[in-house]
Amino acid sequence: xxxxxxxxxxxxEQILQDRDEQYYCFCEKYIxxxxxxxxxxxxxxxxxxxxxxxxxxxxxxxxxxxxxxxxTF
Numbered sequence: 067x068x069x070x071x072x073x074x075x076x077x078x079e080q081i082l083q084d085r086d087e088q089y090y091c092f093c094e095k096y097i098x099x100x101x102x103x104x105x106x107x108x109x110x111x112x113x114x115x116x117x118x119x120x121x122x123x124x125x126x127x128x129x130x131x132x133x134x135x136x137x138t139f
Contacts, residue, residue: 068129071096078093
């Protein structure tokens with residue numbers, strides 16, 4: 067879901083710019099779901115200062131990308 071968010075950020079931004087857009091509420095709900103997923107995964111995979119497992123590191127890198135994109139809103 068987070069990777070889909072990143073892939074479709076342009077569409078999401080367009081929807082959010084127009085509150086009258088028919089998908090606005092669905093888009094907001096989708097974003098809230100993504101943020102909740104991000105929080106849970108971040109706590110699980112990125113909570114330690116040193117990440118030694120390469121899979122955890124890759125996951126944490128994806129989460130950081132999501133955070134960077136989300137913070138532009």
